[in-house]
Amino acid sequence: MLLSGQAVWAASQVAVTNVRTWPAPDHTRVVFDIDGPVEHTLFVLKNPERVVIDLRHTRLRTKLGRPAKSDRLLRRMRAAQRRGGTLRVVLDLKSGVRPKSFVLKPNKAYGHRLVVDLQARERRDAAPAPTITRAVPATARGERDIVIAIDAGHGGEDPGATGHRGVREKVVTLAIARALKGLLRNERGMRPVMVRSGDYYVGLRKRMEIARRNRADLFVSIHADAFRDPRVTGTSVYVLSRNGASSEAARWLAKQENAADLVGGVSLDDKDELLASVLLDLSQTATLSASAEAAARVLRALRRTGSAHKRHVERAAFVVLKSPDIPSMLVETGFITNRGEERRLSDPRHQRAIARAILEGVRGYFRRNAPPGTLFAARNHVIARGETLAGIAGRYKVSVGRLRKVNSINGATLRAGTLLRIPAARDG
Numbered sequence: 377m378l379l380s381g382q383a384v385w386a387a388s389q390v391a392v393t394n395v396r397t398w399p400a401p402d403h404t405r406v407v408f409d410i411d412g413p414v415e416h417t418l419f420v421l422k423n424p425e426r427v428v429i430d431l432r433h434t435r436l437r438t439k440l441g442r443p444a445k446s447d448r449l450l451r452r453m454r455a456a457q458r459r460g461g462t463l464r465v466v467l468d469l470k471s472g473v474r475p476k477s478f479v480l481k482p483n484k485a486y487g488h489r490l491v492v493d494l495q496a497r498e499r500r501d502a503a504p505a506p507t508i509t510r511a512v513p514a515t516a517r518g519e520r521d522i523v524i525a526i527d528a529g530h531g532g533e534d535p536g537a538t539g540h541r542g543v544r545e546k547v548v549t550l551a552i553a554r555a556l557k558g559l560l561r562n563e564r565g566m567r568p569v570m571v572r573s574g575d576y577y578v579g580l581r582k583r584m585e586i587a588r589r590n591r592a593d594l595f596v597s598i599h600a601d602a603f604r605d606p607r608v609t610g611t612s613v614y615v616l617s618r619n620g621a622s623s624e625a626a627r628w629l630a631k632q633e634n635a636a637d638l639v640g641g642v643s644l645d646d647k648d649e650l651l652a653s654v655l656l657d658l659s660q661t662a663t664l665s666a667s668a669e670a671a672a673r674v675l676r677a678l679r680r681t682g683s684a685h686k687r688h689v690e691r692a693a694f695v696v697l698k699s700p701d702i703p704s705m706l707v708e709t710g711f712i713t714n715r716g717e718e719r720r721l722s723d724p725r726h727q728r729a730i731a732r733a734i735l736e737g738v739r740g741y742f743r744r745n746a747p748p749g750t751l752f753a754a755r756n757h758v759i760a761r762g763e764t765l766a767g768i769a770g771r772y773k774v775s776v777g778r779l780r781k782v783n784s785i786n787g788a789t790l791r792a793g794t795l796l797r798i799p800a801a802r803d804g
Contacts, residue, residue, distance in 0.1 A: 389461055390414045391437040398532035399447035400576035406450070406467065407533050408490040410434070416490060418477045425469040429477070429492060434463040449473055449494050472497040485535055519751045521567040522742055524560055525587035527597040527696060528553035528570070532577035537602035539718030545600040546575065548721045552598050552709060555724075555731035563735065564783075564795050565751035566742075580695040587702055593747055594670060595704040596734060597696045600712040600721055601685070609717050610685030611730075612708040613675040615667040616698060617691035666703035666745065674705065674737030681729045682710065682720070707734060739795075755798040759790050772798045 394409035408431075415432040436455050443450040451468040458464050473494040480489040528549040530536035536545025553570065560568035569590045571583045578586070587595045601612065671689045678684065685708070697704040709730050710717040720726040746752035757768060765785070769776045779785070782799045 390431070390434045392431070392434060392463065394438050395440050395453065396533070397441075397443050397447065397450060397453075398576045399444050399450070400532070400574070400578070401448070402496050404443075404447055404449045404494045405532060405577065406453075406492040406494065408465075408492075409486065410488045410490060412488055414479065414488070414490055416477065416479075418475060418492065420473075420475060422472075425472050427467040427469065427473065427475045427492070427494065429465045429467070429490075430458075431463045431465070431490070433461045435461070436463055440465075449496060467492070467494070469494070485538065486533075489533075491533070519754055520749055521565055522594070522747065522750050522752055523567050523569055523590055523592045524738060525569045525571055525590060525592035525595045525702070526553045526556055526560075527583050527587075527595065528572045529597060529599040530577070531572050531575055534577050537600060537712045539712040539721075540606070540715055541718055541722075543712060543718050543722045545602075545712055548600050548709070548712065548727070549598045550575070551724070552727045552730050555728045556596070556598075556734055559731055559735045563739065564797075565756075566739075583696050584699045584702075587704075588699065592702050593742075593750075594738060595696070595699060595702050596674075596738070597694075597704070597706040598734075599706060599708050600710060601708040602713045603711055604713075606711075606713050606715065608685070608711050609714045610683040611675070611678045611681070611710055612685045612690055613671045613678070614690045614692050614694060614697065614706040614708070615671050616664060616704065617693050618664075619693055663700060663703050667697070667705055669745070670703055670738065670741040671705040673740045674707065674734055677733035677736040677740075678707070678709075678730065681726070681733050682717075685711070751797060752795075757796045757798055759792055759794045759796060761792040763790060763792075765790060768796065774799055 390410050390412045392408050392410055396407045396409070398405040398407070414434055417430045419428050420426070421428060435457065440453040440455055443452065449470055451470050453465065453467055455463060455465045474497050476493045476495065478491055480486075480491060482488055528546070530546035530549060532546075534546065536549070538544050550572065553572070557568040557570055560566045569587070569592060571586050572578050583597070584595070668689055675684065675689055692706075694706050697706055710721050712718050712721055742752050743756075743758070755772075757772070759768070765776055765779060769779050778799050779796070783796050
């Protein structure tokens with residue numbers, strides 16, 4: 377009977393079958409894969425800093441492994457079996473954290489999970505973080521670059537959609553985002569900002585916050601579509617729906633007393649409800665219009681990389697599109713559930729082609745709608761195939777020497793598609 381009772385007790389235990397860590401710049405996520413629901417407690421110990429997780433009626437059936445060297449918070453993980461069937465896991469830390477834990481039910485990708493988020497904690501003796509947004513570097517003439525926030529969808533514990541061959545959306549979106557970043561770095565007058573630079577998850581509203589903190593002029597979220605019918609193909613581009621804008625307006629107005637919440641640079645904290653509502657509506661209307669125009673240009677360019685799922689820009693209430701003051705679009709680069717598109721989406725050449733199409737649409741939009749004070753707003757010229765520097769200089773009645781100096785041109789070769797800044801005629 378005693379042996380039988382022990383067998384029943386062992387069978388009733390939950391097993392930890394795998395442990396994964398996802399380090400990000402400001403937090404680390406630790407995920408315990410378990411084969412059933414689990415009860416747990418969590419607490420923090422100091423000197424040295426560590427987080428302790430007790431899992432009741434649980435046993436460890438895997439190795440904990442070592443955190444990545446790039447992990448800024450987690451030093452190592454260790455575990456021990458305690459009396460009564462409790463598994464104690466200790467996370468040794470490199471610095472203080474604010475931990476948070478929760479359990480997740482099974483989904484298509486994973487079974488039961490216990491998730492522990494370790495959020496970096498500010499030092500008490502450190503100066504308080506400023507609430508102002510980050511300044512955008514300007515040139516010697518006071519002109520700044522246009523800032524493009526590139527958001528690679530999903531990441532970390534959230535793989536997104538998965539194709540028949542096992543290609544994961546989070547991998548595809550990051551690869552395209554990195555390709556777009558490289559192209560933008562070589563584009564005079566533009567500067568890329570990566571919302572997610574590695575395989576980790578960023579909360580949807582935090583993605584918006586990162587764009588706002590970097591004073592982005594445009595937010596581009598990159599995804600790959602999925603559908604139950606594997607025959608469906610094509611790219612799509614979304615902007616925020618009116619319903620989505622209205623719900624976000626209500627959310628912002630409900631917290632207008634927070635002086636850090638800005639709409640187009642105007643604080644709502646000292647405005648009455650009616651004026652705040654009018655200001656927000658004006659900001660959102662302009663932003664939605666700009667989003668739609670930019671998205672239409674990107675969609676036209678994407679059609680040349682393959683078929684379009686819809687021939688017009690679509691509207692939806694995606695959270696990442698809800699910034700009232702930043703034009704935003706979500707690009708579905710193809711259906712990863714279609715075997716042909718899954719293969720293309722995992723091909724670096726096709727990924728670069730998609731990135732070039734997004735750049736083409738973005739560049740075309742800002743040529744016509746350059747923000748004041750940017751290099752794009754200055755008089756400029758896009759070099760066409762076969763053009764010469766002498767011919768361009770003659771067209772704008774400036775000297776070749778001045779044209780070379782302003783654009784830092786040393787050689788004789790001109791690359792088609794390059795944006796030239798044209799100095800004023802009196803400067804030539």
